[in-house]
Amino acid sequence: MPKLWNETIEAHRRAVRDAILSTTAQLAAEHGVRSVTMSQIAEQVGIGRATLYKYFPDVEAILLAWHDRRITEHLEQLAEVRDQADGPGDRLEAVLRAFAHISRQTGAHNGTELGAFLHRDERVVRAQQQLHGMIRDLLAEGAQAGVFRDDVAPDELATYCLHALTAAAALPSEAATDRLVTVTLSGLRNGHSMPDGRGPAGRHEHHHGHHAGHPGH
Amino acid sequence: MPKLWNETIEAHRRAVRDAILSTTAQLAAEHGVRSVTMSQIAEQVGIGRATLYKYFPDVEAILLAWHDRRITEHLEQLAEVRDQADGPGDRLEAVLRAFAHISRQTGAHNGTELGAFLHRDERVVRAQQQLHGMIRDLLAEGAQAGVFRDDVAPDELATYCLHALTAAAALPSEAATDRLVTVTLSGLRNGHSMPDGRGPAGRHEHHHGHHAGHPGH
DNA sequence: TGACATAGTAGACAGTGTGTCTCGTAAAGT
DNA sequence: ACTTTACGAGACACACTGTCTACTATGTCA
Numbered sequence: 030m031p032k033l034w035n036e037t038i039e040a041h042r043r044a045v046r047d048a049i050l051s052t053t054a055q056l057a058a059e060h061g062v063r064s065v066t067m068s069q070i071a072e073q074v075g076i077g078r079a080t081l082y083k084y085f086p087d088v089e090a091i092l093l094a095w096h097d098r099r100i101t102e103h104l105e106q107l108a109e110v111r112d113q114a115d116g117p118g119d120r121l122e123a124v125l126r127a128f129a130h131i132s133r134q135t136g137a138h139n140g141t142e143l144g145a146f147l148h149r150d151e152r153v154v155r156a157q158q159q160l161h162g163m164i165r166d167l168l169a170e171g172a173q174a175g176v177f178r179d180d181v182a183p184d185e186l187a188t189y190c191l192h193a194l195t196a197a198a199a200l201p202s203e204a205a206t207d208r209l210v211t212v213t214l215s216g217l218r219n220g221h222s223m224p225d226g227r228g229p230a231g232r233h234e235h236h237h238g239h240h241a242g243h244p245g246h
Numbered sequence: 247m248p249k250l251w252n253e254t255i256e257a258h259r260r261a262v263r264d265a266i267l268s269t270t271a272q273l274a275a276e277h278g279v280r281s282v283t284m285s286q287i288a289e290q291v292g293i294g295r296a297t298l299y300k301y302f303p304d305v306e307a308i309l310l311a312w313h314d315r316r317i318t319e320h321l322e323q324l325a326e327v328r329d330q331a332d333g334p335g336d337r338l339e340a341v342l343r344a345f346a347h348i349s350r351q352t353g354a355h356n357g358t359e360l361g362a363f364l365h366r367d368e369r370v371v372r373a374q375q376q377l378h379g380m381i382r383d384l385l386a387e388g389a390q391a392g393v394f395r396d397d398v399a400p401d402e403l404a405t406y407c408l409h410a411l412t413a414a415a416a417l418p419s420e421a422a423t424d425r426l427v428t429v430t431l432s433g434l435r436n437g438h439s440m441p442d443g444r445g446p447a448g449r450h451e452h453h454h455g456h457h458a459g460h461p462g463h
Numbered sequence: 464t465g466a467c468a469t470a471g472t473a474g475a476c477a478g479t480g481t482g483t484c485t486c487g488t489a490a491a492g493t
Numbered sequence: 494a495c496t497t498t499a500c501g502a503g504a505c506a507c508a509c510t511g512t513c514t515a516c517t518a519t520g521t522c523a
Contacts (some may be wrong), residue, residue: 031270036520038470038520041470062279062280063279066508067509077512078472078511079511080472082512087510087511116304146489170329181425181428181429185425188417189410189413191413192409192410192416194409197410200402200405209402212395212403212434213406214265214433216431216432235489251492254492255492255498258491259499262499283479283480284479284480284482285479295482296500296503297500297501304482466522467520468522470520471516471517471518473516474513474514475513475515476511478510480507482505482507483504484503484504485505489498489499490499491497491498492496492497492498493504
């Protein structure tokens with residue numbers, strides 16, 4: 030479909046750009062990142078090779094842009110979910126649940142790996158840090174309220190959360206994903222005695238049912 | 247060093263093969279998987295390009311072999327750690343702790359990502375499954391003994407464990423890694439009330455200090 | 464509507480990596 | 494000493510890259 034000339038010219042460029050990203054991701058998933066070529070992409074998208082070079086300088090850049098787009102989308106979704114819930118505990122749970130479902134649906138390259146091996150790019154790292162920051166802040170807030178454990182830094186707990194939930198990609202069902210969130214959350218809860226008998230055994234946890242359905246993709 | 251002719255001829259081939267794997271991994275980590283070339287590898291290793299082709303058919307195969315070697319090594323290490331501990335709870339904890347430290351040291355492509363994007367290979371998947379199986383069995387054993395939660399299938403808990411602990415790669419210290427293991431373990435413990443108020447609140451867990459130092463690499 | 468900027472195409476080009484040969488050399492195995 | 498095995502250098506056709514030059518088609522704006 031070389032003739033997808035849309036209304037305005039800017040909309041057209043955006044459409045072509047998106048098509049390039051999607052096609053490249055598909056080819057990469059199908060034949061491996063290493064084998065994707067500019068020629069291949071151009072042919073698959075239905076544009077000339079020279080045209081492709083007017084959008085992106087090389088395959089690396091396309092994969093980077095694709096990754097970037099994904100993370101940005103997810104960030105927006107998660108921020109929305111967060112703002113629809115109230116209280117630190119509920120917010121965190123809602124966000125984590127949404128993140129788990131996103132991971133499951135997309136295949137979870139969210140973590141670190143693809144970015145790590147796809148040559149580290151500052152933008153990607155920064156987007157990753159934003160996500161990490163969001164979780165960390167919710168955890169810190171919740172720890173202050175006594176809902177979450179405070180014997181481990183929120184920073185580290187956030188890392189734990191994000192990685193644990195990428196496991197959703199390997200799970201077979203939505204129900205299993207929900208169970209994963211439950212397990213992950215129970216690692217965060219307050220009220221556990223530590224190996225050395227240190228931890229504050231003061232507050233208690235209170236539960237509440239689910240809510241916050243995961244965002245449709 | 248084209249002259250690394252070791253004693254026996256088989257030892258030599260093994261040495262060259264290992265050098266190829268290491269060099270390739272290094273180049274991939276340095277410039278990105280996509281940019282690694284056979285010519286580059288041959289030059290870096292110090293052998294002729296044609297010779298390299300007598301060891302591996304292409305870069306993909308080298309990366310696969312490298313990944314394979316890593317996972318195999320780790321499996322052996324973990325099996326050893328497991329057999330040095332007694333009882334389901336202790337064994338699982340020892341294995342998880344070792345796994346976390348390995349993840350931290352190596353950078354943790356253990357998870358799924360590299361393999362997933364590096365074109366799925368049966369061998370790699372199978373090695374991955376072995377690791378998963380080991381954890382799952384320990385969890386099942388422990389659940390029967392009442393040490394771990396039994397409201398979630400061992401299979402799913404194993405997935406949770408492995409992913410959660412790859413977070414170690416992002417942690418700054420050994421101490422932080424230990425804390426991560428603690429948090430992860432507390433997600434596995436029995437005695438939590440579930441959102442629906444189901445779970446058994448029976449037995450308790452006993453702790454004791456570490457042991458089984460992580461295997462030196 | 465006409466002028467112009469913008470987006471598109473095809474084809475040519477040198478440069479580089481690929482995968483496969485052959486040939487000559489040198490060391491390991493017997 | 495004789496054979497096997499491994500290596501390196503060079504040559505080859507082929508594919509992809511990145512850039513450039515025409516030439517065409519469409520949207521934008523006076």
